[in-house]
Amino acid sequence: MSVVLKAAARAKEGDEPAAPGGGATAPGSHGGAAAAATGDGVAAVVAGIVRDVRQRGDAAVRELSARFDRWAPESFRLTEEQIVACLAQVDEQALADLRWCQEQVRAFALAQRATLGDLEVETQPGVRLGHRHVPIERVGAYVPGGRYPMLASAAMSIVTAKAAGVDHVIACTPPLDGAPPAITVAAMHVAGADEILVLGGVQAIAAMAVGTETVAKVDFLAGPGNSYVAEAKRQLFGEVGIDLFAGPTEILVIADDGADPEIVAADLLGQAEHGPTSPAVLISTSERVARATLAEIDRQLETLPTADVAGPAWRDFGAVHVVGGDEEAAALADDYAYEHVEILTADPRWYLERLRNYGALFLGEGTTVAYGDKAIGTNHVLPTAGAARYTGGLWVGKYLKTVTYQECDPEASVRIGEICARQCRQERFEGHARSCDVRVRKYADALTGARQP
Numbered sequence: 001m002s003v004v005l006k007a008a009a010r011a012k013e014g015d016e017p018a019a020p021g022g023g024a025t026a027p028g029s030h031g032g033a034a035a036a037a038t039g040d041g042v043a044a045v046v047a048g049i050v051r052d053v054r055q056r057g058d059a060a061v062r063e064l065s066a067r068f069d070r071w072a073p074e075s076f077r078l079t080e081e082q083i084v085a086c087l088a089q090v091d092e093q094a095l096a097d098l099r100w101c102q103e104q105v106r107a108f109a110l111a112q113r114a115t116l117g118d119l120e121v122e123t124q125p126g127v128r129l130g131h132r133h134v135p136i137e138r139v140g141a142y143v144p145g146g147r148y149p150m151l152a153s154a155a156m157s158i159v160t161a162k163a164a165g166v167d168h169v170i171a172c173t174p175p176l177d178g179a180p181p182a183i184t185v186a187a188m189h190v191a192g193a194d195e196i197l198v199l200g201g202v203q204a205i206a207a208m209a210v211g212t213e214t215v216a217k218v219d220f221l222a223g224p225g226n227s228y229v230a231e232a233k234r235q236l237f238g239e240v241g242i243d244l245f246a247g248p249t250e251i252l253v254i255a256d257d258g259a260d261p262e263i264v265a266a267d268l269l270g271q272a273e274h275g276p277t278s279p280a281v282l283i284s285t286s287e288r289v290a291r292a293t294l295a296e297i298d299r300q301l302e303t304l305p306t307a308d309v310a311g312p313a314w315r316d317f318g319a320v321h322v323v324g325g326d327e328e329a330a331a332l333a334d335d336y337a338y339e340h341v342e343i344l345t346a347d348p349r350w351y352l353e354r355l356r357n358y359g360a361l362f363l364g365e366g367t368t369v370a371y372g373d374k375a376i377g378t379n380h381v382l383p384t385a386g387a388a389r390y391t392g393g394l395w396v397g398k399y400l401k402t403v404t405y406q407e408c409d410p411e412a413s414v415r416i417g418e419i420c421a422r423q424c425r426q427e428r429f430e431g432h433a434r435s436c437d438v439r440v441r442k443y444a445d446a447l448t449g450a451r452q453p
Contacts (some may be wrong), residue, residue, distance in 0.1 A: 002321050002322065002323050002324075002328065002332065003287070003321070003322040003323075004319065004320070004321055004322075005287075005290050005291065005294065005320040005321070005322060006294065006318060006319055006320040007319055008279065008316065008317050008318060008319045009315060009316045009317075010316040010317060042227055042228060042231050043231055043235070045202075045228065046202050046228055046231045046232050046235055047235060049064060049202040049203060049206060049232070050202065050206045050209075050210070050232060050235060050236065052064070053203060053206035053207055053210060053212065054206070054210045057212035057213050058212045058213045058214055058215075060203070061076070061199070061203045061206075061207050061212060061215075064201070064202075064203040065199060065200070065201075065203055068200075068201055068203070069174055069175055069200055069201065070178065071174075071175040071178065071198070071199075073198070075214070076197045076198055076199040076214075076215075077195055077196070077197050077214070078180060078185065078196045078197070078198060082180065083185060083189050083196060086180055086182040086185040086186055086189075087182075087185075087186050087189065089182035089183075090182055090183050090186045094183065094186075095186060095190070098151065098186060098187050098190050099190055100375075101152065101155060101374060101375045102154075102155040102159050102187075102190055102191055104375060104376060104377035105155045105156065105159045105160065105377050105379070106159050106162075106163055107377060108377035108378060109159065109160045109163035109164070109379075109395070109396045110163050110396075112163075112395055112396045112397070113163055113164060113165075113396045116133050116396075116397060116400065118130065118131065118132045118133065119131050124412065124415075125411075125412060126408060126409035126410075126411055126412030126413075127406070127407075127408050127409075127412045127416070128406070128407040128408075129404065129405070129406050129407075130404065130405050130406075131402055131403060131404045131405070132402075132403055132405070133397075133400040133401070133402055134400065134401045134402075134403055135164050135165035135166050135167070135399060135400055135401075136161075136164075136166055136219050136220045136241070136399050136400070136401065137166070137167050137168065137219055138166075138167065138168045138169075138170070138216065138217070138218040138219045138220070139157075139161045139166050139168070139169045139170070139218055139219065139220045139221075139222060139399065140169075140170050140171075140172065140205075140208030140209070140218035140220070140221045140222070140240075141153075141154070141157035141158045141161065141169055141170070141171045141172070141188070141193065141221075141222050141223050142157075142171075142172050142173075142204060142205060142208075142221065142222070142223035142224070142225055142229065143157070143171060143172070143173040143184055143187070143188060143223055144173070144174070144200070144223070144224055144225045144226065144229070145173060145174035145175075145176060145181060145184070145200055149176075149181060149183055149184050150184075150224065151183060151184060151187040151374075152373060152374045152375075152380060153223055153224060153380075153381075154171065154184070154187035154188045154190075154191045154193075155187070155191055156222075156223075156379050156380050156381050156394060157171075157222040157223045157243070157381070157394070158171055158188060158191035158192055158193050159191045159192065160379060160394065160395065160396055160398075160399065161222070161399050162191070162192040163396050164396045164397075164398075164399035164400055165399075165400075166399050168194045168195075169192065169193050169194050169195075170193070170194065170195045170197065170208055170215070170216070170218060171188040171191075171193035171195065171196050171197070172196075172197045172198075172199045172200065172204040172205075172207075172208065173185070173188065173196075173197075173198060173199075173200065174198070174199070174200020174201065174204075175198050175200065180198045181198075185198075197215070201225075201226075201228065201229065202228050202229060202231075202232045205221065205225070205229055205232040205233060205236065206232060206236070208221060208240075209221060209232075209236040209239055209240045210236075210239070217240075218240060219240060219241060220240055220241040220242070220243075220399065221233055221236070221240050221241070221242045221243070222242070222243040222381065222394060222398075223243070223381075224246050224381065225246075230245065230246055230247075233245070243381050243393075243394045243398060244381065244382075244383055244387065244391065244393065244394065245385075245387070246381070246384060247384040247385040248274070248275055248277045248278045248279065248317075248384065248385075249271050249274040249275065249278045249339060249340075249384070250271070250278065250279050250280075250281075250336075250338040250339040250340060250384055251267065251268060251270075251271035251272075251278075251279075251280050251281070251338065251339070251340045251341075251342070251369055252280075252281040252282075252283065252333055252336050252338040252340070252341045252342070252358075253267055253268060253281070253282050253283070253341075253342045253344060254283050254284070254329050254330075254333060254341070254342070254343050254344065254345060254351065255282060255283070255284045255285075255286070255289050255290075255293070255344040255345065256284070256285045256286055256289070256326075256344070256345040256346060257285065257286035257288065257289055258345070258346055259284070259286070259289050259344040259345070259365075260344075260365065261289055261292035261293040261295075261296045262296055262300075263344065263365060263368075264282060264289070264293045264296070264344060265293050265296035265297045265299075265300050266300060267342055267368055267369060267370075268280040268282060268293075268297065268314070268318070269297060269300055269301065269304060269310045269314065270368070270369065270370055271340065271369055272309070272310040272313035272314050272317075272318070273304070273306035273309050273310040273313070274309075274313075275309060275313065276309055276312040276313050276316070277313065277316070277317060278313045278317065279313075279317040279318070279319070279338070280313065280314060280317065280318045280319075281318070281319045281320075281321070281336060281338065282319070282320045282321070283321045283323055283329045283332055283333060284320070284321070284322055284323070284329075285322070285323055285324070285325055285326065285329060285345075286322070287322045290320050290321075290322050293320070294320060297314060297318075301314070326345070326350060326351075330351060330354045330355055333351075333355060333357075333358070334355060334356055334357045335357075336357075337357035337358065337386045337387075337388040337389045338358060338359070338384075338388065339358075339359040339360070339382045339383060339384045339388065340358075340359060340360055340362065340369045340372070340382070341355065341358040341359075341360070341361050341362065342362040342368070342369060343361065343362065343363050343364065344364070344365055348363035348364045349363060351363075357388045357389050358388050359382030359383045359384070359388050359392070359393050360372050360378055360380075360382055360393065379393055379394045379395050380393075381393050381394035382394075410443035410446060410447060411443070411447060413439050413440075413443050414439070414440050414443045414444050414447065416436075417436040417437070417439045417440040417443075418436075418440055420432075420433075420436045421433040421434075421436035421437050421440065424436065
């Protein structure tokens with residue numbers, strides 16, 4: 001039986017548009033002079049920007065960037081010299097850390113790719129069916145600006161695309177204080193981006209999706225952003241593929257009586273600081289640990305530099321449940337279907353075998369969501385808002401198209417054609433049936449002639 005020690009003060013539905021990744025809530029990457037809109041207002045603003053970029057191309061992109069980001073360089077695309085200049089501004093330790101973190105992502109993505117073999121099988125004599133995993137040709141990767149530089153986003157979108165075999169990756173990021181953000185440019189370059197554009201917000205998403213005079217259209221968009229960027233991806237889905245529809249970051253921790261309340265509290269607040277609508281939930285089989293965690297959260301908020309964000313998120317969207325055992329905890333966690341689920345129990349792998357609905361699972365005290373966000377190698381672009389019930393997150397397979405093929409020899413075509421023609425006529429598709437009949441006649445006659453002495 002579940003006891004709720006703390007309930008969320010607000011429901012996620014109907015709140016102001018979230019800012020995944022900590023970005024601002026205006027259509028430009030930082031906000032500029034635009035006022036934040038909500039609900040249908042976001043959709044209308046985004047639709048107008050996309051329409052403008054579609055109709056006027058580069059001219060619209062330049063005007064929008066000047067309006068929202070006060071940024072209108074001669075070219076948004078960085079030259080090799082400009083990229084080198086950005087790299088020179090980043091200290092060696094930061095570059096070394098970038099390379100190390102990206103190598104973890106690359107190693108895991110390549111290992112995942114190695115599990116995806118092509119297939120060919122003879123399903124009956126003379127019939128060969130198969131599939132191949134074909135990389136997408138052109139990908140647009142968006143690396144947001146705003147409250148914090150999202151360096152890890154470059155690794156998650158660009159490194160993974162390259163591991164999948166994507167030919168060409170265009171990477172966009174907004175300017176910072178009227179200049180290219182050196183550390184973010186470095187992250188995109190080290191990750192393997194083929195082109196880097198200092199361009200943010202909906203105008204960047206639209207330019208990559210529909211194409212302009214100087215920005216070639218991509219086939220797929222990846223990367224997080226504010227509510228306007230997320231809405232732009234939603235509206236353009238179908239014209240291009242996208243990684244997923246992202247909402248506020250979520251964390252759920254399952255803790256037993258042996259869990260350390262200090263660690264539980266730190267992990268909950270570590271995700272709550274993403275934004276003021278980021279939910280954080282504790283499910284515990286121990287009332288003692290649950291109450292100690294509540295007290296520890298209050299203590300840690302007193303010194304947390306991001307308490308202005310994490311505090312409201314915890315107040316409005318935090319929840320604590322005390323349950324009767326592991327089975328009840330697992331069932332409740334699956335109902336939440338959260339993006340990140342941490343297991344701080346004596347037997348974390350028990351949950352690995354039982355949980356079904358989550359974006360990423362963190363087993364035991366030795367790991368934490370922050371590792372997954374930044375450094376350990378699994379991808380941090382994950383389903384939110386209950387989408388973990390039906391999909392996983394971004395991974396090397398998202399950049400691959402699994403396409404099938406078939407091949408028949410004449411004798412097999414006769415066998416299949418006779419059956420298929422009858423099935424087509426049951427469905428009243430005479431044209432389909434005749435495409436079968438012509439093969440049956442041609443190959444049956446040839447086979448009969450071949451068999452005659």
